[in-house]
Amino acid sequence: MIENAEDMSTSTLVDxxxxxxxxxxxxxxxxxxxxxxxxxxxxxxxxxxEALLGVADCLEVPLTRVYRVASFYRALSLxxxxxxxxxxxxxxxxxxxxxxxxxxxxxxxxxxxxxETTGDMRxxxxxxxxxxxxxxxxxxxxxxxxxxGVKPGDVSDILDLYRK
Amino acid sequence: xxxxxxxxxxxxxxxxxxxxxxxxxxxxxxxxxxxGTGCRAAGSLAVYEAFQQAIAAAGLDxxxxxxxxxxxxxxxxxxxxxxxxxxxxGRLKPExxxxxxxxxxxxxxxxxxxxxxxxxxxxRIPLARDxxxxxxxxxxxLRYNGLIDPCDIEDFIAVGGYEALAQALSGMTxxxxxxxxxASGLRGRGGGGFPTGRKWRSAAEQPEPxxxxxxxxxxxxxxxxxxxxxxxxxxxxxxxxLMLGGYAIGARQGYIYVRYEYPLAMRHLQEAIDAAREYGFxxxxxxxxxxxxxxxxxxxxxxxxxxxxxxLLASIEGDAGEPRPKxxxxxxxxxxxxPTVLNNVETWVNVPEIIRNGPEWFKSIGTEGSAGxxxxxxxGKVKHTGLVEVPMGMTIRELIYDVCGGxxxxxxxxxxxxxxxxxxxxxxxxxxxxxxxxxxWEVGSMMGSGGxxxxxDRTCMVEVARYFTEFxxxxxxxxxxxxxxxxxxxxxxxxxxxxxxxxxxxxxxLEELAEVLADASLCALGSTAANPVMSTLRYxxxxxxxxxxxxxxRAGVCKALTTFxxxxxxxxxxxxCVKVCPVDxxxxxxxxxxxxxxxxxxRCGLCRDTCRFEAINVV
Numbered sequence: 001m002i003e004n005a006e007d008m009s010t011s012t013l014v015d016x017x018x019x020x021x022x023x024x025x026x027x028x029x030x031x032x033x034x035x036x037x038x039x040x041x042x043x044x045x046x047x048x049x050e051a052l053l054g055v056a057d058c059l060e061v062p063l064t065r066v067y068r069v070a071s072f073y074r075a076l077s078l079x080x081x082x083x084x085x086x087x088x089x090x091x092x093x094x095x096x097x098x099x100x101x102x103x104x105x106x107x108x109x110x111x112x113x114x115x116e117t118t119g120d121m122r123x124x125x126x127x128x129x130x131x132x133x134x135x136x137x138x139x140x141x142x143x144x145x146x147x148x149g150v151k152p153g154d155v156s157d158i159l160d161l162y163r164k
Numbered sequence: 165x166x167x168x169x170x171x172x173x174x175x176x177x178x179x180x181x182x183x184x185x186x187x188x189x190x191x192x193x194x195x196x197x198x199x200g201t202g203c204r205a206a207g208s209l210a211v212y213e214a215f216q217q218a219i220a221a222a223g224l225d226x227x228x229x230x231x232x233x234x235x236x237x238x239x240x241x242x243x244x245x246x247x248x249x250x251x252x253x254g255r256l257k258p259e260x261x262x263x264x265x266x267x268x269x270x271x272x273x274x275x276x277x278x279x280x281x282x283x284x285x286x287x288r289i290p291l292a293r294d295x296x297x298x299x300x301x302x303x304x305x306l307r308y309n310g311l312i313d314p315c316d317i318e319d320f321i322a323v324g325g326y327e328a329l330a331q332a333l334s335g336m337t338x339x340x341x342x343x344x345x346x347a348s349g350l351r352g353r354g355g356g357g358f359p360t361g362r363k364w365r366s367a368a369e370q371p372e373p374x375x376x377x378x379x380x381x382x383x384x385x386x387x388x389x390x391x392x393x394x395x396x397x398x399x400x401x402x403x404x405x406l407m408l409g410g411y412a413i414g415a416r417q418g419y420i421y422v423r424y425e426y427p428l429a430m431r432h433l434q435e436a437i438d439a440a441r442e443y444g445f446x447x448x449x450x451x452x453x454x455x456x457x458x459x460x461x462x463x464x465x466x467x468x469x470x471x472x473x474x475x476l477l478a479s480i481e482g483d484a485g486e487p488r489p490k491x492x493x494x495x496x497x498x499x500x501x502x503p504t505v506l507n508n509v510e511t512w513v514n515v516p517e518i519i520r521n522g523p524e525w526f527k528s529i530g531t532e533g534s535a536g537x538x539x540x541x542x543x544g545k546v547k548h549t550g551l552v553e554v555p556m557g558m559t560i561r562e563l564i565y566d567v568c569g570g571x572x573x574x575x576x577x578x579x580x581x582x583x584x585x586x587x588x589x590x591x592x593x594x595x596x597x598x599x600x601x602x603x604x605w606e607v608g609s610m611m612g613s614g615g616x617x618x619x620x621d622r623t624c625m626v627e628v629a630r631y632f633t634e635f636x637x638x639x640x641x642x643x644x645x646x647x648x649x650x651x652x653x654x655x656x657x658x659x660x661x662x663x664x665x666x667x668x669x670x671x672x673x674l675e676e677l678a679e680v681l682a683d684a685s686l687c688a689l690g691s692t693a694a695n696p697v698m699s700t701l702r703y704x705x706x707x708x709x710x711x712x713x714x715x716x717x718r719a720g721v722c723k724a725l726t727t728f729x730x731x732x733x734x735x736x737x738x739x740x741c742v743k744v745c746p747v748d749x750x751x752x753x754x755x756x757x758x759x760x761x762x763x764x765x766x767r768c769g770l771c772r773d774t775c776r777f778e779a780i781n782v783v
Contacts, residue, residue, distance in 0.1 A: 031482040038463055065483075072484035072641075073465030075424045092387030092581070092617045093543035095631055101768045105746060129468065129635065131425060132389035133205040134543035135238035135550065146205035152746040152768055 018043060019054035030061050033069055037076055045085075046077040082117040082124040084162045089139040091130030097137040098151070103127070105152035109159060123159070171444040173452040174334045177326070180443075184322035193219075193227035193269050196245040196310050200234025200396055201389070201428055202550075206255075208242035214261035215244075222265055230319075233309035233397015236551040237297055240280070245292055245310060252292035253278050283547075283569065300567050302529065303553045304537050305353075305390075305513045309397035314432050317439040320400040326445060328516035329404050332411055333453040341412040341519060342368060348523035349535035350515075354380055354471075354508030355583065355612045356688075357534070357601035360515075363505055366495035368413040370503040375415040377406050378499065378506040380476060381422040381429065384468035385584030386635060388615030390539040391509035393551045395422065395429035398513060399436035403459060405512030407445070408519055410457045413505055418459040421476055424466040433461055468639035472687050473506050475641065486641045487687035508613065510539055530556035534600035539614050544581075545572045546618040554599075561595040564618060575620040579703070583612030585632040586692035588699030589625065608699045610692075622769070624721035625704040626711055630658035632696040640689065647690030650681045654697060664724040666712040675701065720782040723767040727783050730758050734779035741771035741780060 022039045026032030036059065040051050047070055056063040070076050086106065090099050103114060106125055110118055117124040133139050136148025140158070147158055171177050197203075197212040208231075215229040235243040240254025246268045253264060253275075260278055267275050279288040280295050292298050303309070312319040320326070332341050346361025367375055379402060383391040395402060406418040422430045437459055440446045448456045462480050469475045470485040474492075477499050479485040498504020514536060518526045527535045534556040540563065543549050547569030554563060560580060564570065571577050579589040588609035590597065597603050601611050619628065637651035654677050657670045678694030685691040701708065710716055717725040730741075730750075737755040742748075749765045752758030760771070760780075772780040 031480075033482040034465055034479065035463065035482070038465065068484050069482070073424075073467050075464075075466035090386070092584075092615070092631070093549070095386075096544045096617070096619065096623055096628075098768075098770075101746075101770070104766065104768070128425060128466075129384065129639075130386040130388070131201070131205075132392045133202040133238075134387055134389065134541065135202050135241060136205055137543070137549075139205070148205060151744065151770065153744060153770075 014044070014048055014050040014054060016054055019051065019058055023055070023058040028059065030059050033059060033061060033066065034073070037066075037070055037073075041076050045081050046079060048080075080117065080121070082121045084123050084143055086123055086125045086159075087128045087131070087141045088114065088125065089129075089131045089133075089137070089141075090127045091134065091137075093134035094130075094138040099138040101152045102138050102140060102150050102155060105155035106159075109156050122163070169443065171451060172449070174330060176444075177330050177451055180318070181321055181327070184318040188319065188322040191226055191228045193224055194246075194248060195219075195227070195229045195265075195269065196232045196235075196250075197229060198233075198235040198241060198243040198310065199231035199314075200238070200241075200309075200393060201426075202234065202238040203241035203243055204428070206241035207258075210258045211242045211244065211256050211261060214258035215265065218262045218265040219269075221262075222270065224270070227269065230313045232312060233314050234306075234393035234551055235310040236301075236306065236393070236553075237295075237548065238550040239548045247272065250292040251290055252280055252295055252298075254280055297548050297550070297552070297567055297569070300558075300562065301553050302537050302555050304517050304529075305394055305510050305539050306397065306551065306553045307517070308401060309393060312398075314397050314399055315435045315439075317400060317436070317443060320398075324520065325400050325516075326404055328519035329407050329445065330451055332408055332519055333451045333455055336519075338368070338412045338414060341408055344519055344523045345412065345515065346523075348518045348526040349533075350511065350518060350526065351534060351601060352508060353510035353514070353538065353613065355586070355610065357611055360507060360511055363495065363507070364409065364413050366493070367498075367503040367505045370496060372503055373414070375413055375503045376499045376505070377409040377413065377415045377418045378476070378480070378504060379406055379418065379420040379509055379512050380471065380473070380506055381420055381426070381433075381509045382464045382471040382476060383423050383426075383509070383613065384471045384639075385613055385615045387543045387617050388541045388584060388613055390541050390551060390614045392423075392426050392429050393541075394509050394513050394539070395420075395426065396432050399429075399432040400440065401513045401516060402433070402509055403436055403440055403446070405515040406459055407450070407457055408515050409505060409507070409512065411455055413503075415505070416456050416458070418457065419462050419480055419499070420459060421462045421464060421470070421480060424464040430461060430463065437461065467641070468635075469641045469687075469689050472689055474687065476506065477504070484641070486643045487689070489686060510614070531598065531600045533602050538599065538611070540616045541614060542568045542616045542618065544617040545575065545620040545623065546570070547572050556600045557598045559596045559598055560590060563599065563616070564595075568618075571618060571620050573620075575622065578619045578621050578623055579625070580619065581609075581617040581628070581696070582615070583610035583695070584615045585636050586610065586688065586695055587612045587615075588695045589619070589628070589703060591703040608702055609695070622719050622721070622773075624662070624717050624719035625700045625707050626658065626717075627662050627719075627721045629697045629700045630655065630662050633658055633693070636689065636693045640693075644684075644686035644690060646681050646684040647686070647693060650677050650685075650690070651693055653677055654681075654694070658697070661708060661711050662717070662722040662724070664711075664715055664722075666708075668709070668712055671701070671705075671708055671712075716782070718782060720767075720769055720772060726767050727762055728760055728765060728767065728769070728772060728780055729762075729783045730760055731779045731781060732757050734777050736777055736779070738776075740774050740776070744770045744774045746770065
């Protein structure tokens with residue numbers, strides 16, 4: 001994942017001021033590593049390698065530790081995400097009430113599985129273990145908007161709302 | 165909200181309390197719209213706004229619409245309570261609101277057509293307290309859900325909030341608070357059921373003066389949202405519990421670790437902390453005592469293992485959430501190596517009630533070994549999905565049938581999973597089991613944090629075991645071999661069985677691996693991970709054997725072992741199945757005989773679930 005670290009440190013793809021501002025928000029404490037990465041994830045929707053290098057530099061922690069934390073947590077993504085994020089709840093309630101069928105339907109429509117992004121960068125599909133809206137199972141969210149009681153046959157119509 | 169007061173003494177607090185009560189009492193027309201995550205997803209924000217508009221239009225100046233925490237009855241969301249008597253309206257639509265305001269709020273009469281209709285008696289039930297779902301509940305942890313605006317600190321104070329803190333700081337020593345918690349018999353609500361007072365005592369007895377209290381809000385059990393409901397609906401109650409804990413054990417700093425997927429809970433807690441600091445309930449010399457205390461929120465990173473106590477500490481310290489061996493006791497060496505008390509959200513929120521009402525009162529609720537109540541999230545194939553809080557000792561049958569209305573579609577009950585992925589399944593023969601920590605252990609399950617997943621005859625128990633094993637193998641942090649490799653191997657075996665490649669030897673191998681996991685894993689994630697497999701093997705071994713020997717999944721879930729067929733005798737030709745089939749594999753004229761083209765069928769089972777005549781079955 002991270003190669004040519006020295007070359008990349010001079011990259012301008014990630015605004016270094018952003019990294020510095022986020023680190024400052026957490027008073028530059030190395031223990032704030034996870035929090036800084038979460039803030040960056042919110043801003044950029046994923047963590048490009050330059051961002052990891054910038055964080056290691058600003059917090060003065062080894063890059064190996066930054067990568068260890070960044071690759072451990074599901075909330076942090078080391079891959080770019082598409083314009084629209086489709087999250088399929090696979091909590092037990094949703095699983096029993098048909099989430100696997102919804103994932104199959106997404107696969108049929110978008111030709112991607114969970115954890116993948118369409119070639120045109122329009123959609124990413126992820127699974128999430130319970131969104132706490134079990135009464136509406138099976139639930140998917142698109143960019144944070146909830147769709148409840150989703151049937152496999154509904155999936156294409158829901159996606160159409162985001163396919164201008 | 166009125167101008168801020170800083171509460172620096174007990175008399176300041178009493179004055180604030182008086183003012184908050186008066187302000188609340190002056191509001192004669194009250195509407196409570198559920199603002200929990202489930203109801204919001206079902207559109208409760210639009211209902212809330214419709215009430216605000218309708219009340220403004222009616223010119224009521226002594227009315228208030230509160231956007232409250234979860235009412236619990238998620239299945240009927242958006243759930244709304246109207247008036248002091250609490251008329252209950254479920255699945256309310258914005259277009260119905262004007263009528264409810266006029267008829268119920270102003271004239272005090274129910275709108276019959278919108279009331280809850282009891283399935284058994286066919287009667288409309290006007291008041292929430294008479295609706296069976298609510299009638300049998302006893303709410304301590306959820307005491308303010310539905311009652312107050314969670315983001316209004318004065319609303320919280322008006323109904324009794326921070327009273328326990330005031331009592332403790334003005335009239336009790338830390339030792340007395342600790343003794344009260346010990347005497348109450350409170351046991352940890354996160355799963356283990358360890359006596360809370362004993363945990364506090366061991367931290368309080370450490371020589372090290374810097375100590376921490378932590379609230380575990382990393383509710384990772386899929387299909388469980390008790391803590392979410394509490395953090396969203398009563399954030400100040402959680403803070404008050406932490407303050408009392410901090411006072412009792414001599415900690416000056418508390419942390420709340422909140423699950424990544426709960427943005428609303430995080431927002432409410434942050435607003436509560438900001439308000440508590442502003443009013444002087446957090447900070448230095450709280451209420452004129454010499455007690456200093458502050459609380460910080462730590463966001464989770466979406467890793468289930470961080471619900472495990474030592475992994476959670478690692479995560480707060482900014483590291484990857486990997487557990488450490490259990491022989492290092494958190495009470496001695498916890499966060500940053502200091503004595504630490506970590507309790508679950510529901511445990512903390514019980515503490516103020518214990519201090520306010522006394523340990524004897526708390527002990528009088530529940531059973532001898534399990535005092536108090538327990539919140540459950542009842543989900544899956546059940547009629548009334550939602551959050552319920554009942555005294556310990558209620559039977560599973562009462563909870564599922566009397567409170568939650570029974571199995572969805574009145575299908576046969578097969579089992580209920582308690583304790584989440586670390587728990588086990590409870591079959592029909594144990595339906596009359598009392599729900600308490602010890603009884604559940606005896607039948608091979610556990611209380612866990614309170615997730616109850618109801619399963620019917622169309623749930624495949626082998627597939628359920630595979631699902632939990634897959635979940636855990638994904639969430640295993642990978643630090644110890646038994647968990648990392650053992651779960652992966654078990655998942656492979658279970659996948660083989662569900663896909664028609666199983667053998668009887670694999671069952672023996674599963675059992676052997678389960679033992680290794682239980683004995684040799686580093687943390688509770690691994691040592692309990694085989695529970696779903698063990699308990700389904702214990703009660704539903706015949707289903708495993710049928711998968712292997714007959715190549716059939718009776719529940720119609722495992723696709724490789726399922727063939728659906730339409731029984732020509734029972735089929736009425738209603739055409740309903742044709743309309744729902746996502747791959748158009750059902751043919752037949754309306755009122756004529758229907759057939760499934762099994763070459764095209766994707767075995768999703770939608771046709772079967774849609775058929776009202778039970779004409780579609782597994783062959």
